[in-house]
Amino acid sequence: MAPRLLLMVTEAYRHGKALGAWGGGTGVLEAAGLSAASVGVVVGERADAALQDVTGLLSGHRAWDRFTPAV
Numbered sequence: 001m002a003p004r005l006l007l008m009v010t011e012a013y014r015h016g017k018a019l020g021a022w023g024g025g026t027g028v029l030e031a032a033g034l035s036a037a038s039v040g041v042v043v044g045e046r047a048d049a050a051l052q053d054v055t056g057l058l059s060g061h062r063a064w065d066r067f068t069p070a071v
Contacts, residue, residue: 016062
């Protein structure tokens with residue numbers, strides 16, 4: 001796995017961005033330590049299904065539920 005690819009995915013996740021994967025992309029998520037159950041992460045069997053779900057997440061700009069609120 002290309003180190004730059006893993007860095008890009010983990011940085012996007014850390015910044016609360018929505019992530020979508022299908023096919024071989026699921027291996028990238030796994031290598032980055034992410035799962036389909038992670039907040040704001042979508043895994044689809046086909047690109048069009050994943051795109052539809054990610055598009056819905058983009059309206060929130062970030063996956064805010066991924067962050068713990070400060071008390």
